[in-house]
Amino acid sequence: xxxxxxxxxxxxxxxxxxxxxxxxxxxxxxxxxxxxxxxxxxxxxxxxxxxxxxxxxxxxxxxxxxxxxxxxxxxxxxxxxxxxxxxxxxxxxxxxxxxxxxxxxxxxxxxxxxxxxxxxxxxxxxxxxxxxxxxxxxxxxxxxxxxxxxxxxxxxxxxxxxxxxxxxxxxxxxxxxxxxxxxxxxxxxxxxxxxxxxxxxxxxxxxxxxxxxxxxxxxxxxxxxxxxxxxxxxxxxxxxxxxxxxxxxxxxxxxxxxxxxxxxxxxxxxxxxxxxxxxxxxxxxxxxxxxxxxxxxxxxxxxxxxxxxxxxxxxxxxxxxxxxxxxxxxxxxxxxxxxxxxxxxxxxxxxxxxxxxxxxx
Amino acid sequence: xxxxxxxxxxxxxxxxxxxxxxxxxxxxxxxxxxxxxxxxxxxxxxxxxxxxxxxxxxxxxxxxxxxxxxxxxxxxxxxxxxxxxxxxxxxxxxxxxxxxxxxxxxxxxxxxxxxxxxxxxxxxxxxxxxxxxxxxxxxxxxxxxxxxxxxxxxxxxxxxxxxxxxxxxxxxxxxxxxxxxxxxxxxxxxxxxxxxxxxxxxxxxxxxxxxxxxxxxxxxxxxxxxxxxxxxxxxxxxxxxxxxxxxxxxxxxxxxxxxxxxxxxxxxxxxxxxxxxxxxxxxxxxxxxxxxxxxxxxxxxxxxxxxxxxxxxxxxxxxxxxxxxxxxxxxxxxxxxxxxxxxxxxxxxxxxxxxxxxxxx
Numbered sequence: 001x002x003x004x005x006x007x008x009x010x011x012x013x014x015x016x017x018x019x020x021x022x023x024x025x026x027x028x029x030x031x032x033x034x035x036x037x038x039x040x041x042x043x044x045x046x047x048x049x050x051x052x053x054x055x056x057x058x059x060x061x062x063x064x065x066x067x068x069x070x071x072x073x074x075x076x077x078x079x080x081x082x083x084x085x086x087x088x089x090x091x092x093x094x095x096x097x098x099x100x101x102x103x104x105x106x107x108x109x110x111x112x113x114x115x116x117x118x119x120x121x122x123x124x125x126x127x128x129x130x131x132x133x134x135x136x137x138x139x140x141x142x143x144x145x146x147x148x149x150x151x152x153x154x155x156x157x158x159x160x161x162x163x164x165x166x167x168x169x170x171x172x173x174x175x176x177x178x179x180x181x182x183x184x185x186x187x188x189x190x191x192x193x194x195x196x197x198x199x200x201x202x203x204x205x206x207x208x209x210x211x212x213x214x215x216x217x218x219x220x221x222x223x224x225x226x227x228x229x230x231x232x233x234x235x236x237x238x239x240x241x242x243x244x245x246x247x248x249x250x251x252x253x254x255x256x257x258x259x260x261x262x263x264x265x266x267x268x269x270x271x272x273x274x275x276x277x278x279x280x281x282x283x284x285x286x287x288x289x290x291x292x293x294x295x296x297x298x299x300x301x302x303x304x305x306x307x308x309x310x311x312x313x314x315x316x317x318x319x320x321x322x323x324x325x326x327x328x329x330x331x332x333x334x335x336x337x338x339x340x341x342x343x344x345x346x347x348x349x350x351x352x353x354x355x356x357x358x359x360x361x
Numbered sequence: 362x363x364x365x366x367x368x369x370x371x372x373x374x375x376x377x378x379x380x381x382x383x384x385x386x387x388x389x390x391x392x393x394x395x396x397x398x399x400x401x402x403x404x405x406x407x408x409x410x411x412x413x414x415x416x417x418x419x420x421x422x423x424x425x426x427x428x429x430x431x432x433x434x435x436x437x438x439x440x441x442x443x444x445x446x447x448x449x450x451x452x453x454x455x456x457x458x459x460x461x462x463x464x465x466x467x468x469x470x471x472x473x474x475x476x477x478x479x480x481x482x483x484x485x486x487x488x489x490x491x492x493x494x495x496x497x498x499x500x501x502x503x504x505x506x507x508x509x510x511x512x513x514x515x516x517x518x519x520x521x522x523x524x525x526x527x528x529x530x531x532x533x534x535x536x537x538x539x540x541x542x543x544x545x546x547x548x549x550x551x552x553x554x555x556x557x558x559x560x561x562x563x564x565x566x567x568x569x570x571x572x573x574x575x576x577x578x579x580x581x582x583x584x585x586x587x588x589x590x591x592x593x594x595x596x597x598x599x600x601x602x603x604x605x606x607x608x609x610x611x612x613x614x615x616x617x618x619x620x621x622x623x624x625x626x627x628x629x630x631x632x633x634x635x636x637x638x639x640x641x642x643x644x645x646x647x648x649x650x651x652x653x654x655x656x657x658x659x660x661x662x663x664x665x666x667x668x669x670x671x672x673x674x675x676x677x678x679x680x681x682x683x684x685x686x687x688x689x690x691x692x693x694x695x696x697x698x699x700x701x702x703x704x705x706x707x708x709x710x711x712x713x714x715x716x717x718x719x720x721x722x
Contacts, residue, residue, distance in 0.1 A: 068668055139631060270506060287664065306692050332642045
């Protein structure tokens with residue numbers, strides 16, 4: 001595909017970035033950081049792209065958050081060598097070796113929630129002659145990973161602080177269960193409770209004489225709420241804000257705009273009231289429900305197999321007609337594609353690789 | 362990773378092939394074809410691999426079915442140059458050009474369900490100086506693509522037969538809506554009705570003086586039922602049979618075994634009664650429900666985000682422990698991975714690329 005190609009001529013299905021909206025979203029988060037003093041370490045799980053990470057850093061982000069070690073490796077390979085936070089526990093000897101190898105060529109911090117895991121990472125770091133920066137992950141309500149707040153977290157922090165291969169840097173308390181709570185009052189109340197647990201845990205650790213430099217939390221749906229707890233909370237990890245999606249669009253009070261879509265074509269018009277498009281489960285994720293049709297609230301999409309979708313409604317596009325779908329969940333939809341087609345003023349401007357697509361290890 | 366590595370040392374999440382089970386599944390379909398006289402054109406959407414396609418052809422398959430043109434291109438690039446059926450309509454000038462380019466270097470058949478689309482493909486083929494083999498797609502109950510059976514299908518067949526760039530070869534009548542009907546009696550009754558429509562349509566076309574060489578239909582859940590309609594039905598398109606999955610395991614009377622799993626590790630054990638594993642929506646598809654735990658019916662898996670899953674039960678593996686997950690839907694899970702890790706007798710034997718992963722165009 002050639003730069004300048006009109007959007008209508010792009011082959012489908014294609015993952016489209018609305019560059020103007022994307023850039024405004026980046027600017028909005030940078031403004032938030034300047035306004036509140038809260039640092040941002042945007043989450044790469046949503047874009048999986050060193051190019052996007054570089055733009056985030058250029059606008060003042062202090063680093064980049066990754067879900068998986070494999071994502072972090074792709075970012076480092078792409079030149080992002082400072083401020084990388086691996087926000088999931090890294091467990092097992094093989095992964096430990098990879099983490100240490102990465103820490104030898106980039107600034108990497110990892111989370112832990114288990115003393116034995118911490119001891120193993122410490123031993124691996126010692127063997128390599130380095131100290132690994134560590135955050136203790138605290139469970140502030142997601143009930144997934146993380147030690148309990150208060151004394152259990154403080155005990156693990158002290159354990160980490162005593163290990164010769166690790167450097168205790170602070171806490172992570174992720175609130176993935178709250179990002180999508182639609183009602184702003186309910187989200188605020190529940191997030192406040194979680195942030196209070198996190199800041200109280202910070203104070204407890206400091207009262208034991210251990211400095212806490214980093215308290216990392218919150219995402220697209222909760223970063224403004226968490227900011228009220230600054231400076232107890234030092235940084236937030238929004239990811240989806242760069243694109244937004246149909247799920248986040250329903251969450252009250254998120255100050256970002258839709259900047260990602262999947263361009264699809266009608267490939268069959270044989271039934272009245274339905275148009276079959278060329279995007280099914282393999283082109284549009286459905287873990288957060290069905291995608292919606294951009295600019296056409298009168299039309300409904302449902303998957304119709306691996307490679308087909310069924311659009312229903314009254315005023316349907318003809319055979320060969322094209323539509324833009326708004327993903328229900330941007331992270332899992334991006335992960336299906338090898339590249340972003342970046343569009344401005346109706347024309348293709350750039351193509352970016354989804355470099356860490358599939359980097360689940 | 363090195364050949365001979367014990368399975369327990371493989372990094373996770375990893376897509377595992379049980380080679381012995383896989384080979385038995387391939388042999389079972391080959392036996393079916395010899396026993397019934399029905400040709401098989403296995404569907405590549407489940408494996409997306411020229412290596413697997415080659416094994417299917419070596420065992421007597423007459424060709425390979427693809428969902429998308431992009432899958433077909435990857436197969437041809439991988440040396441599969443005969444008997445490729447593109448089983449979805451190819452619409453629009455850009456895709457038409459790609460189809461013609463592919464037909465210039467491989468034996469390709471495509472389906473159509475629209476006279477204008479047929480005319481466009483014919484014109485493109487004529488410009489390239491070739492004739493394109495075409496099946497008319499008939500809607501035998503899936504209500505997705507395809508013309509109605511009987512006169513509408515026969516009319517389109519005649520239209521195709523008159524077009525100078527096309528060669529009418531026969532019919533496709535896919536029954537994706539029936540593959541997963543669990544009850545064998547219900548599935549048989551509904552499939553019989555669909556096959557009757559398809560064979561009746563064949564007879565109508567032949568009565569108009571047009572030869573019908575190919576009638577292609579059915580998949581893993583319906584190929585044995587369709588075989589009763591041989592020779593009216595000439596070939597079947599099973600895909601999932603190579604791996605099977607937790608959905609197909611519940612379908613009565615499918616003579617194949619589970620040969621695909623996702624190897625996962627426990628990365629957090631902080632809550633009683635739950636183990637968090639390193640595979641979420643990005644490692645295990647959920648469009649057909651949640652995966653199950655291989656060999657551990659006492660354990661339950663649910664996704665817990667992009668990169669985490671929650672295993673619940675009484676007797677849980679420790680931190681770092683590993684489990685094999687049976688995908689709920691093999692096609693969409695395979696599409697998340699870059700490679701198959703092929704295991705025999707507990708050791709890695711080969712690594713195969715998922716060459717057409719993401720080839721949704």
